[in-house]
Amino acid sequence: MKFQTPHSVEDAVAILVADPDARVLAGGTDLLVRLRAGHMTPSAVVDIKRINGMRDITSENGGWRIGAGVACAEMGEHAALKADYPGVVEGAELIGSTQVQGRCTVVGNLCNAGPAGDSVPALVAAGATVRVAGPNGTRDVDVIDIPTAPGKTSLKEGEFVTSVFLPARAANSSDAYLRFIPRTEMDIAVVGCAVNLTLDDAGVVTAASMSLGAVGPKVKQVDASALVGSTCDDAAVEALAAAATAAATPIDDKRGTIAFRKDVSGVLAKRAARAAYTRAKGAST
């Protein structure tokens, strides 16, 4: 195995095009486990963290661009990012331990394409996009279109994700992410739910989006229109919960049954909606 440290996106793409068995290394918290277990034997590891911008969080068109090498802990330490997207950041900060958070990245979490990735639902609810670099230049792709099935992505040969972009926040907007795990820390989501809301000055929801993790082969976008026009009152939140339960298509496994996961999807939808609503209101006063 070779170890490569390209200093430009173009050089990284050239390596990946020339060597289809090469694998991209960002935080390494999934890749190294697979290497170690012998589940993967790449011809080369391409460390993208030495490329300019890969480790930066930058303001762009009123939103945020997060490089593919930014550790989740660094997102948690970025006060302005956290103020705009507390739900995205709390998802990122639920991955693994303190030590894992010092290395793991949201782009890695996305491209790992695990159905239960904790940072992915809030990115989807936020309408985030990723920038994909490849032999034909760069393209921007909606986050939800990157994973296609467990462990599979829509990335083509020679392509890799260089950053994720969170759009500019409208006034009175916020988000929240909650997951259910049987422990209190260091576990994989049995269900994850993100809700992203925008309110008007009177506290009425004008835009709402919701996303579920771990209840299907990939992250799910769920219709959250039940909240629009409401003040997140009990009836609206119950309707949202029903939509979440109906949309969830989980499997039965040792971590939870289908019925349990569908029920928890509704419970988390309610709680995440109320948390996002409280935050969005707080942002307006």
Add this chain to the structure above:
Amino acid sequence: MSRIHVNTTINGDAVDYLCEAEDTLLDVLRDQLDLTGSKEGCASGDCGACTVELDGRLVCSCLVLGAEAGGRTVNTIEGMADGDVLHPLQKNFIEKAALQCGICTPGILVAAKNLLDHNPDPSEEEVRYWLAGNLCRCTGYDKIIRAVLDTAAEMRGAA
């Protein structure tokens, strides 16, 4: 295949080594540099026994390639005591019996020191969450948590 030459800084000293692309930082520390304080428990980032600081941030050295450490700063358990003078965390772990077999102890000490460097007055809950990635199969954690909290109080008082 030629080995990779890496220049780095470990516990304040300039260090260089040759490693294979597959070698983890933990492999290099233990097998090449004789820094065997960092332990291999799970080799999958779950147990925290190999915890070190990389550019001041806690990482599992089993999830870092040795080749990645070039030009960066690594701090291990071997750098914690000042010569023969133990760090207050080390002293308190001994005095308060916050260890039994000792395999998890170096990783917990490195992680706890990193916490106290950033947050001199953590709550019990903050200590427990911070150390959630450091597994101990002997102590039941309570003495560890108390030793960290007592050390924090002692260090604040001494300052």
